[in-house]
Amino acid sequence: AQSVTQLDSHVSVSEGTPVLLRCNYSSSYSPSLFWYVQHPNKGLQLLLKYTSAATLVKGINGFEAEFKKSETSFHLTKPSAHMSDAAEYFCVVVYSSASKIIFGSGTRLSIRP
Amino acid sequence: SAVISQKPSRDICQRGTSLTIQCQVDSQVTMMFWYRQQPGQSLTLIATANQGSEATYESGFVIDKFPISRPNLTFSTLTVSNMSPEDSSIYLCSARLAEEQFFGPGTRLTVL
Numbered sequence: 001a002q003s004v005t006q007l008d009s010h011v012s013v014s015e016g017t018p019v020l021l022r023c024n025y026s027s028s029y030s031p032s033l034f035w036y037v038q039h040p041n042k043g044l045q046l047l048l049k050y051t052s053a054a055t056l057v058k059g060i061n062g063f064e065a066e067f068k069k070s071e072t073s074f075h076l077t078k079p080s081a082h083m084s085d086a087a088e089y090f091c092v093v094v095y096s097s098a099s100k101i102i103f104g105s106g107t108r109l110s111i112r113p
Numbered sequence: 114s115a116v117i118s119q120k121p122s123r124d125i126c127q128r129g130t131s132l133t134i135q136c137q138v139d140s141q142v143t144m145m146f147w148y149r150q151q152p153g154q155s156l157t158l159i160a161t162a163n164q165g166s167e168a169t170y171e172s173g174f175v176i177d178k179f180p181i182s183r184p185n186l187t188f189s190t191l192t193v194s195n196m197s198p199e200d201s202s203i204y205l206c207s208a209r210l211a212e213e214q215f216f217g218p219g220t221r222l223t224v225l
Contacts, residue, residue, distance in 0.1 A: 043218040103156045
């Protein structure tokens, strides 16, 4: 079955330290992968996307993600966390064969001063 | 890109009543989607609404409870019928354009 798994429901890091939010997807011929951020009481904002071009994708606000087909992973990283990064992050997969969008369960990122 | 607006942004309703949520996209799109996000949860797809055809509902959602209209390529409505407190949620409209998914700001519904 097509699925996407966010391995951590909550991640807490100190300001200025690296961020790692993990995402794994079920294998498919040609998935498109996205990371979205949702700040409290705000809409979903696209951080970055992978659609079969470069495997290392750079997004907004210093975030990036690497598509690793051998590991079926698309982890989101940022070298140095900022207080404004505190939000809910969703990994999203689109399987072109079904044109269905599948959301991960979300990871809540907290930043400690 | 596409900008999506929703009306109302929030509402408080009595159980047993119905609410229609409107979604407007500033570009013509073939595929529009309606999602529900319950408190502290991820997004769950309710249905896919393509212009000119009946909406396709996901498991657990039925047309009688969530009727959808899609009269043209820029507009859709979702009705939450015969509401109960369990329907309290954020309802989001989404559209796909050029391999990118765009989302509206959501409608926060509280049912008393």
